[in-house]
Amino acid sequence: MKRWTQRPEGSNWGDFGEDDELGRMNLVGPEQVRAGIATVTEGQTLCLSLPLDLPGGNLLNPRRYPPKLAPTELDGSQYVNFPLANLDPDLRDVISDDRVILYTQYSTQWDSLAHVGALFDADGDGTPEKVYYNGHRAETDVQGPGREGEASKANRLGIETLASHGVQGRAVLVDLASVFGMERTLVGYDKLQKALETTGVRIERGDMVVLRTGFSERVMEMNGKPDVDQLDKTGAVLDGHDPKLLQWITDSGIAALCADNYAVENPHPPAGATLKLPLHHHCLFKLGLPLAELWYLKDLATSLDALGRREFLLTAPPLRLPGALGSPVTPIATL
Template sequence: MDTPRWKQRPEGSNWGDFGPDDQIGRMNLLTPQTRLRAFREVQEGRAFCLSLPLDYPGGNTLFQHRREPQFSYDKRGDGHNYNYRLSQVCPCFNDVVSDDAVLMFLQYSTQWDGLGHVGQMFDANGDGLPEKVYYNGYRGGLEVIGPDDAKSGLGAKAIGIERMATAGVQGRGVMVDLERRYGRERALVGYDELMAALEGVTVLPGDFLCLYTGFADLVLEMNKQPDGDVLARSCAVLDGRDERLLQWITDSGIVAICADNFAVEAYPATPGKGEHYPGLPLHAHCLFKLGLHLGELWYFAELAEWLREHGRSTFLLTAPPLRLPGAVGSPVTPVATV
């Protein structure tokens, strides 16, 4: 399928399958029917918060180019608009008000990766010249504009995270309890290992695949002083080089993968084939080829324990990102209801 943006699409991609101008990818598979199926998972009405405190992991050991939130307070009169007595506006008022602001890297803690987060150098025009391209052929410098491209009009003019927000991110979560199988030992999980972990569990189109590895628990225990060496050799990660795993992701119809680790897949990955290959192969397959969102650094410990005790693996998941136009990622406070 030719479009004004591309003449050829990547092998194994779904570009154009949801329309030439699609900007939400596999979130299109969230339908009224899949949501109703998810609602039937609620039996007790108990809710679990699936977010870390948003000032975790702490520092920038895990993310060299991301830093923890910084609060600030606007001036008001001789002081600040925090614990501010409104009697200074009118003597008859007895209210006290507080406002605050925060400078936050949108993918520092529990987060969604948007479709503008990872693209590839790809020859979408078929002219032999690779360009910076994202899901469904949207171009770096044209629709995804950074400060090195222009001085104004910055951000994702297409495939921004606000598109995901308006898609209604609510459906059935399926827990894959890798922590139960591997503990906190480093384990590279490919197709065979994932299928073993999913034994007895049915994954349906429109589901959210949720990976509990124990990584976020370890981050919490480090109390905002993460040990990068320890974390790098701890807990299970997906093997993004496993072609059978990638094909299963394609065939499964899942709408997202949500993990409690910081990249979902092993990073750095093992070397790929050929002269050029993705350094983040699972990101390339999911975000770039399929429009399948990735969630990182989610907190699953309490939910996983409850599911173990009750012999369950599925639940209602509600996890919209911020409706922030132009962003390529977003913090999220997901909620699981059982």
């Protein structure tokens, strides 16, 4: 059953099928994986994740807290440094086993397509509904809290869809920090084109585009004690309020946007704006184009500079956690 009678202007709803939950990652198939593998010349691997206890505290987002580790427990015993001789004197094993309380979008992460929706009149009856990519609905497809005995979760568009597809293929680094410096600069279409030309980036259909702003490097330097005022002045970040930039994202055929800053875009809208996160609206809600945040890209930029290139093989699967709205990720670049 078709879940909408009209789709948002500029969206691709239905283009990948009426039930599609994958969005622009449909463009990453065998050809793009082979293209990514073809970039590998050195056999060098680089971790693109922050330590997952960074940025530290909850000042960047008061809803999210650092991970908390604790031992697993059984019959009153905590299983860290636990000798099994306590259960059987003949056993010599010592067991350590833990659990974690983890906010899925606290640190280096993927957004699922259920992360941001909009009030939109998908039924064409004059009344906006809460809907997500491809017309998936709040409560039925993205289940909220409050149902007796049921937790909130994404019945559709959950992060497991991206995980089961696999996230591996050709990626390109756009080093905005090398062009505009480390201070806060809003990057619209014109500045992005300048950066692409200056750094010699060639973007192909199905590429995953990775943006270095320098933000996560400052986070690392702060060592778990983020200075929000300083971070608000850090990084050349995308200007989601530039319609030319949004149109470029549509026309470019890119499959994903990954960045080292919080929110990918500038999270502080101008006065009078009707969207706080217009890039999220355009990418997640309209195009089904996944976003990734708070990656660590300094070492990748240095290594690619030494090789005189910008493309690499990216492997970045999220957790296959059914119903999750986002996921931590440990991305790996292979050069």
